[in-house]
Amino acid sequence: MFRFTVQALPFAAIAVAVVALAVIAALRKGDLVVRLGFVLTGVTALPWAVGLALAACTDDHDLAYRLCRAGFAPVPLIGAALLMVILAVIGKLDAQRPVLVVAVVLGLAVFVLTATTDLVLVGVQETRYGMVFPRAGPLFAIHVGLFAATLAWGVWQSRRSVRWRLPGVELGRFVLALGVLSAFTVSDTLVAYGVTGIFPVAWVPGLVAAGLGLWTILREDMLRGRGLDAAVAVELAVLIVAVGALYAVALAADAWRTELLVGTGAGAAGAMIIAGRTSVRDHAATGPTLAVDRFADRVIATGDGAAVGRGLAELLTELELVRELRVWGVVEGRWWPLHLPPGAAADLDLPDEVRAWLVGWRRTIAVSDLATARLGPARDRIDDWVRRLDADVVVPLVDGDDVVGLAVGRRQESLRDAERVTIDDAALAASRALTLINLTREIESRADLARELELAEAVRQARSAADVRDVAGSRVSVSYAPASRVAGDLWSCIALPDDRLLVLVGDVAGRGLASALVSAAVLGAGQAAAGLLGATVSAEGVLALLHDTVVEVDGGRHRVTAFAAVIDRAAGKVAFAAAGHRGGYLVRLGGDDVELQALIARGTALGEPERVIGTGERALGPDDLIVLVSDGVVDSRTATGQAWGERRLQRALRELAPRAGDRLGEALLDAARGHAGEAVHDDDLLVVVVAPAT
Numbered sequence: 001m002f003r004f005t006v007q008a009l010p011f012a013a014i015a016v017a018v019v020a021l022a023v024i025a026a027l028r029k030g031d032l033v034v035r036l037g038f039v040l041t042g043v044t045a046l047p048w049a050v051g052l053a054l055a056a057c058t059d060d061h062d063l064a065y066r067l068c069r070a071g072f073a074p075v076p077l078i079g080a081a082l083l084m085v086i087l088a089v090i091g092k093l094d095a096q097r098p099v100l101v102v103a104v105v106l107g108l109a110v111f112v113l114t115a116t117t118d119l120v121l122v123g124v125q126e127t128r129y130g131m132v133f134p135r136a137g138p139l140f141a142i143h144v145g146l147f148a149a150t151l152a153w154g155v156w157q158s159r160r161s162v163r164w165r166l167p168g169v170e171l172g173r174f175v176l177a178l179g180v181l182s183a184f185t186v187s188d189t190l191v192a193y194g195v196t197g198i199f200p201v202a203w204v205p206g207l208v209a210a211g212l213g214l215w216t217i218l219r220e221d222m223l224r225g226r227g228l229d230a231a232v233a234v235e236l237a238v239l240i241v242a243v244g245a246l247y248a249v250a251l252a253a254d255a256w257r258t259e260l261l262v263g264t265g266a267g268a269a270g271a272m273i274i275a276g277r278t279s280v281r282d283h284a285a286t287g288p289t290l291a292v293d294r295f296a297d298r299v300i301a302t303g304d305g306a307a308v309g310r311g312l313a314e315l316l317t318e319l320e321l322v323r324e325l326r327v328w329g330v331v332e333g334r335w336w337p338l339h340l341p342p343g344a345a346a347d348l349d350l351p352d353e354v355r356a357w358l359v360g361w362r363r364t365i366a367v368s369d370l371a372t373a374r375l376g377p378a379r380d381r382i383d384d385w386v387r388r389l390d391a392d393v394v395v396p397l398v399d400g401d402d403v404v405g406l407a408v409g410r411r412q413e414s415l416r417d418a419e420r421v422t423i424d425d426a427a428l429a430a431s432r433a434l435t436l437i438n439l440t441r442e443i444e445s446r447a448d449l450a451r452e453l454e455l456a457e458a459v460r461q462a463r464s465a466a467d468v469r470d471v472a473g474s475r476v477s478v479s480y481a482p483a484s485r486v487a488g489d490l491w492s493c494i495a496l497p498d499d500r501l502l503v504l505v506g507d508v509a510g511r512g513l514a515s516a517l518v519s520a521a522v523l524g525a526g527q528a529a530a531g532l533l534g535a536t537v538s539a540e541g542v543l544a545l546l547h548d549t550v551v552e553v554d555g556g557r558h559r560v561t562a563f564a565a566v567i568d569r570a571a572g573k574v575a576f577a578a579a580g581h582r583g584g585y586l587v588r589l590g591g592d593d594v595e596l597q598a599l600i601a602r603g604t605a606l607g608e609p610e611r612v613i614g615t616g617e618r619a620l621g622p623d624d625l626i627v628l629v630s631d632g633v634v635d636s637r638t639a640t641g642q643a644w645g646e647r648r649l650q651r652a653l654r655e656l657a658p659r660a661g662d663r664l665g666e667a668l669l670d671a672a673r674g675h676a677g678e679a680v681h682d683d684d685l686l687v688v689v690v691a692p693a694t
Helices: 006-027 032-055 061-072 075-090 097-116 140-160 170-192 203-218 230-252 258-286 288-302 305-318 352-361 376-389 417-464 513-536 539-554 645-676
Strands: 121-126 132-136 323-331 334-339 393-399 402-410 467-471 474-481 489-496 500-508 560-568 573-579 584-590 593-599 614-619 625-629 685-692
Touching: 006 032, 006 203, 032 061, 032 075, 032 132, 032 203, 061 097, 061 121, 061 132, 075 097, 075 140, 097 140, 132 170, 140 170, 288 305, 288 417, 305 323, 305 334, 305 402, 305 417, 323 417, 352 376, 352 393, 352 402, 393 417, 402 417, 467 489, 474 489, 474 500, 474 645, 489 513, 489 685, 500 513, 500 539, 500 625, 500 685, 513 539, 513 560, 539 560, 539 573, 560 625, 584 645, 593 614, 593 645, 625 645, 645 685
Parallel strands: none
Antiparallel strands: 121 132, 323 334, 323 402, 393 402, 467 474, 474 685, 489 500, 500 560, 560 573, 573 614, 584 593, 584 625, 625 685
């Protein structure tokens, strides 16, 4: 039935080559998708090589015809398998998955037609050198065209991504060479159509392509793996025994039928797919997945955004996925650099249009993929933004409907699907860690805010109440009206040794809780200063100590204007000091005549880098009043912006001081508020009146 002929040698050689390619790809650890693509290429190409080799060794044309049908049936699936390899190598398997599915479905359809009908092959013929070769049927052009079109699509996708990639990438050249060599195998179409009858030559580019695949796996490290995959080795041994047993049964039964050969080939392909899946499970259980899980547990436990960025960079570098990673994240509502290599720019520009695109895309972006990505009208702006990043890989950290971070880095090789999955898992863990950190800080901030609101409200209520007290031979009346927002006006009166009285008033620049809290700190420091200085207390000394307090408690961010007066009625004098505060008046009553002496001194606000405290002293009569007012009183404005002003204050003092008594402060506030009318007060109104004790 069979006898050895020289014509069978080329096809036997290519059979050995594709078996070696499939076995080495299956046994060598590395990229699982590329391995599976090579294995399927070998499995589907083997029937073609074996069928032609056996057909060359028989004189029975009927048997040769059946062998050729069995061998040519899976040829379109060779194209689909090579397309899988190409798309995996250039990193576009996920984007082009529908094309691959269509190629497989059409390949299977042609497979069935070739194996069971005469529509593709109608018989065999002998070439000039005695080689038996099939004759083309009506659908042979579709059979060969599907193989060629599938490869052409893969090469085109590779070619379109070249302009996005760095020069010197050998894998891109391999893809182009593989596609071109494999496409040359369709040259035997001329033999099948009887155009030339010399000898089929498809085995030449096929053998070169198989050798090129072996070379890239063994020498160029295409799979990027090391060592033997023991699980697949066991499964492959089982497969060989099973296929050997099937063929032994077929030979013993003399049943070399096309259906048996087709079933055996399909069984071999299915077994190798199962082997690949087993390998995937084994790899996932012990490989990058565990590293990502450990990373997630570690960064979530830290509660630190910088630790998230540093951990993500270390993980992706350790797994050899991305290098020179730069990571930014949103922490407390602002973008911060979380991890940057030395010399990297810290700025990040993220336009709203790009942010929306990242939220919709959500997956790892290889810059080489953007040439064929569907970006719509935003393509130019997204392209420009990506180029400014100067990166090969962009990893959006997306949680929910918002971008909470971004990582970009370098990589010369194309990303493969398994690598994308690992990076996406790490990105998901990082984004959730950043979200958790922000939520934790927001909860803590709200708790702190609640405590601050309670404190500010207590301060506000305490100030709102009228305060009249007798201290150290003086009667102190305080009148206060809070602004629409919490402000920072402060006052205090403290009895000193020898029946002296310290009066302190001030104003923290700004509005809101921070100002109220700083004013509370300054008040406490003023009381402490009076206690520390004791009998040597002076107005200037108190303000000097308060200056140091403002710098320390607030880091120099706030400024506090202050006025301190030490009143000694026994000695008949008042010594005062000012730090940027407007001061007040000494009011001397003489019947209906009222004399006003300004208590002012030049100085800089507490907290300024250069501290300047102005001082002064006035004689104090037994019936004299000291009236201190805040800026808010003088600056009370009407709806048209007209201030009450210094002259109106002086006029009101002359009119009200002789008869207002303890209500002088309230009367002055009423006058200022009457001038402003319905206008909203944006500053506290404070009047402190120090009169002789009754």
